[in-house]
Amino acid sequence: MTHILSFTLNGAPVQALVKTSDSLLDVLREKLDVTSPKRGCDSGDCGACTVMLEGKAVRACLTCALTVEGKQVVTVEGLSHNGKLQPLQEAFVSHGGSQCGFCTSGMLVSATALLAKNPHPQRHEIAQEMSGNLCRCGCYEEITQAILDTARKGD
Amino acid sequence: MNQYIGKAMPRYDAQGQVSGKVRYVDDIKVPGMKCVKVLRSPVHKGVIRGLDFSKAMAVPGVVGFVTAQDIPGKNAYGRFQDMPVLAPDNRVRYRGEPIAAVVAVDQDTALEALSLVEMDIEEQTPVFDMFEAMKPGAPLVRHDSKSNLWVHYPPDITEVTMVKGQVDQGMAQADQVIEGRYSTGVQDHVPMESNVSVAYRDEMGRLVIHTVSQTIYAHLGMLCAILAMPMSQIRYIGGQVGGAFGGKNDIHTDHIAALAVLKFGYPVKYRLTREEDLQFTTKRGAFVLDFKTGVKKDGRLTACRIDIWHDTGAYAGMSPYGLEKCAMFAPGPYDFPHIKVTARTIFTNRPISSSMRGFSVINGQVASEIHMNRVAEALGMDPWELRFVNAWRDGDHGVTGYKVRGAGALEAMKKAAELAGIKLPEKLMSMSSRGRQAS
Numbered sequence A: 001m002t003h004i005l006s007f008t009l010n011g012a013p014v015q016a017l018v019k020t021s022d023s024l025l026d027v028l029r030e031k032l033d034v035t036s037p038k039r040g041c042d043s044g045d046c047g048a049c050t051v052m053l054e055g056k057a058v059r060a061c062l063t064c065a066l067t068v069e070g071k072q073v074v075t076v077e078g079l080s081h082n083g084k085l086q087p088l089q090e091a092f093v094s095h096g097g098s099q100c101g102f103c104t105s106g107m108l109v110s111a112t113a114l115l116a117k118n119p120h121p122q123r124h125e126i127a128q129e130m131s132g133n134l135c136r137c138g139c140y141e142e143i144t145q146a147i148l149d150t151a152r153k154g155d
Numbered sequence B: 001m002n003q004y005i006g007k008a009m010p011r012y013d014a015q016g017q018v019s020g021k022v023r024y025v026d027d028i029k030v031p032g033m034k035c036v037k038v039l040r041s042p043v044h045k046g047v048i049r050g051l052d053f054s055k056a057m058a059v060p061g062v063v064g065f066v067t068a069q070d071i072p073g074k075n076a077y078g079r080f081q082d083m084p085v086l087a088p089d090n091r092v093r094y095r096g097e098p099i100a101a102v103v104a105v106d107q108d109t110a111l112e113a114l115s116l117v118e119m120d121i122e123e124q125t126p127v128f129d130m131f132e133a134m135k136p137g138a139p140l141v142r143h144d145s146k147s148n149l150w151v152h153y154p155p156d157i158t159e160v161t162m163v164k165g166q167v168d169q170g171m172a173q174a175d176q177v178i179e180g181r182y183s184t185g186v187q188d189h190v191p192m193e194s195n196v197s198v199a200y201r202d203e204m205g206r207l208v209i210h211t212v213s214q215t216i217y218a219h220l221g222m223l224c225a226i227l228a229m230p231m232s233q234i235r236y237i238g239g240q241v242g243g244a245f246g247g248k249n250d251i252h253t254d255h256i257a258a259l260a261v262l263k264f265g266y267p268v269k270y271r272l273t274r275e276e277d278l279q280f281t282t283k284r285g286a287f288v289l290d291f292k293t294g295v296k297k298d299g300r301l302t303a304c305r306i307d308i309w310h311d312t313g314a315y316a317g318m319s320p321y322g323l324e325k326c327a328m329f330a331p332g333p334y335d336f337p338h339i340k341v342t343a344r345t346i347f348t349n350r351p352i353s354s355s356m357r358g359f360s361v362i363n364g365q366v367a368s369e370i371h372m373n374r375v376a377e378a379l380g381m382d383p384w385e386l387r388f389v390n391a392w393r394d395g396d397h398g399v400t401g402y403k404v405r406g407a408g409a410l411e412a413m414k415k416a417a418e419l420a421g422i423k424l425p426e427k428l429m430s431m432s433s434r435g436r437q438a439s
Helices: A024-031 A087-095 A104-117 A123-129 A140-153 B014-018 B107-115 B130-134 B167-172 B216-227 B254-264 B274-280 B319-329 B361-379 B383-390 B409-419
Strands: A002-009 A012-019 A050-053 A056-059 A072-074 B034-040 B046-052 B062-066 B098-104 B118-123 B160-164 B176-184 B196-201 B207-210 B234-237 B268-271 B287-295 B301-313 B338-347
Touching: A012 A024, A024 A050, A050 A104, A056 A104, A087 A104, A087 A140, A087 B014, A104 A123, A104 A140, A104 B014, A123 A140, B034 B107, B034 B254, B046 B098, B062 B107, B062 B254, B098 B107, B098 B254, B130 B301, B130 B338, B160 B319, B167 B287, B167 B301, B167 B338, B176 B361, B196 B254, B207 B254, B216 B234, B216 B254, B254 B268, B287 B361, B301 B319, B301 B361, B319 B338, B319 B361, B361 B383, B383 B409
Parallel strands: A002 A072, B034 B268, B207 B234, B301 B338
Antiparallel strands: A002 A012, A050 A056, A050 A072, B034 B098, B046 B118, B062 B098, B160 B338, B176 B287, B196 B207, B196 B268, B287 B301
């Protein structure tokens, strides 16, 4: 069974022909060619596909595509404006918050959602809020520093 | 050049990573691209008596199957050229061994086709334990071999032996001899990006393969042999790897994707799901290590006898190479006047073992360091002191006779103690890697 799905992606209206069984990740990657959310585990464990849905960080692989009808979805492509990186993205670069880069999109989305909710997080709050995003290269400390630095400069 | 030294430079691809612009292999889409999936052995060991694709071929959207008969070149690859691409002789030696590949319009169709393949497989008795596998009369993992031991030096030497001095003489000089057995288990690399290939023919007729390989030139050579093609006809494009950690030192998808393109002409993607990647790719193999160490009352080591057994699974991967590294460094960074290390690589019907970070050296180090603590305990000596007394100094010799230069264990330990807020006695702090007489 196929449906026409309409929602707002990074500020622009989009439409896609989707199957009932498609996840939001399937639609973003395969139908709309938005490839920053990564298919790390496809089972909600790794966080590499994290996107913002109505301002909240969600796993695109566990989100049934049809449930985003009419809603706002933001991916990393939508974080920078006119090619200008956001302070959090700049901080990831300067602190070495990425090595292979495969987890980076999901990390940035989760961290953006965290800072929106809590502009001055403590270390333990960052560890708690970011615990659903795995990095196998081992950049956790650098990512934590990047988030703390962004929060400090946001004053 | 000087403007870079001592400065923290941003990664060359960090801007692309944080803006979602970096293209990994799974992000590549080619018009008309089909999906490849692989039929794998459901048993740990068996002989395939019959394989019928007719029901699977009837599924709308199925292009066809690739089998061992479709391989134009060599059906073997790897550092020791012993891993088949697709089961070559109707025999399977581990659960998940590739038998055939299906090409279809999408993943759902490919999986449906695989579920309809009728396979008559005669299950045989597997062996999973290294020590069971070495017993006379044990089931052979490789039906055409004499035993389950890898032949390190043809025609028939199955043991790697490294000797320095006379180990029996060293043990006789010891006041105490301490023994211990240590084992390390199987581990997967779990890079965030699972193994994936995109392959197609370009406008010049050349085969293009987008790869996640971390050993690109070695793999290109292997692909030339499998596909019977010269390097000039293969564009092997890599460089953007979503983590590897040794797990992408062996080909997992490139060869099968390439064979699908050669047979059917369509562009293809072959991507392992996380479950497939965990179950079917190479692992860090299991080790068992026996240590026997001779020591004087004052803590000076006199001799070390080490026995190593390494489980490589059903094929060699890079294990025999890793085993030599393990044997060479298992005594640890300590000066033993007498050492003997004996090591073997053993086949079992488990998944293939190959390289992973530290490449088998650390399996020896884990055992060596735990054993050093036991030696210290037996002597009633502080474990720091035992290590300070015996750590390599410049000019000491390792087991294969290599001379140690630029030794730094003592300085590293002093720094570690300082950072941990531990005050070491002056006797230890005055020691230096530059020479033993200083102590």
